[in-house]
Amino acid sequence: MSSTVDYFFTPQSPWTYLGHQRLVNMVEAAGATLRMLPIDLGGKVFPISGGLPLGQRAPQRQAYRLLELRRYADYLQLPLNLKPKFFPVSGDDASRLIIAVDLHDGTAAAMQLGGAIFKAVWAQERHIANEKVLAELLAECGLHADRLEQSYSQTVQERYEANTQQAIDAGVFGAPSYVVDGELFWGQDRLDFVERKLRAGA
Numbered sequence: 001m002s003s004t005v006d007y008f009f010t011p012q013s014p015w016t017y018l019g020h021q022r023l024v025n026m027v028e029a030a031g032a033t034l035r036m037l038p039i040d041l042g043g044k045v046f047p048i049s050g051g052l053p054l055g056q057r058a059p060q061r062q063a064y065r066l067l068e069l070r071r072y073a074d075y076l077q078l079p080l081n082l083k084p085k086f087f088p089v090s091g092d093d094a095s096r097l098i099i100a101v102d103l104h105d106g107t108a109a110a111m112q113l114g115g116a117i118f119k120a121v122w123a124q125e126r127h128i129a130n131e132k133v134l135a136e137l138l139a140e141c142g143l144h145a146d147r148l149e150q151s152y153s154q155t156v157q158e159r160y161e162a163n164t165q166q167a168i169d170a171g172v173f174g175a176p177s178y179v180v181d182g183e184l185f186w187g188q189d190r191l192d193f194v195e196r197k198l199r200a201g202a
Contacts, residue, residue, distance in 0.1 A: 003032045004032065004035065004180070005033070005179070008170075009175045010040075010095070012128065015175065015189075017119065018078060026191065032198055037167065051174065069082055089127065090129045097138070097147060117134075
């Protein structure tokens with residue numbers, strides 16, 4: 001019986017960007033089912049879990065974050081701007097667009113768009129809270145332009161809120177987080193454990 005991976009993330013997270021393609025590859029190799037679940041981490045999850053926005057964290061933590069980002073980007077051979085032009089940035093609109101694509105085009109298309117959005121922030125200096133940029137990313141992924149308007153629907157907003165509540169119920173406190181058959185893994189640096197779990201469930 002194949003496993004199910006609940007993929008909780010925010011599109012402005014560099015760690016989500018760094019782990020995204022590896023997760024895609026793992027899920028495909030294991031024949032697992034993936035549910036792509038953008039969440040409102042800063043607005044809804046952090047107040048409950050004790051998390052702090054980046055700018056409110058201690059200087060030592062902020063400095064170490066930059067060190068780790070560079071280490072992982074070099075190790076994974078992924079382009080990464082440590083201090084991108086458009087960051088901090090709201091991920092709400094991008095999250096809702098990913099949900100709209102998931103609803104209308106399926107998970108594979110949503111994963112493709114997600115990857116493009118993550119790269120836009122961290123490698124391309126693009127503003128993912130800008131409607132024009134989101135429209136461009138849709139086009140670049142070969143997706144219908146109507147998805148942008150659909151992303152403002154009540155159905156999509158309700159799904160975004162439900163994803164966030166699901167994350168809270170699962171004990172999620174950071175992004176990305178992966179829940180595999182009920183077991184929580186926090187952070188792209190836990191993907192080795194995710195892979196072991198998927199292999200065990202294959």
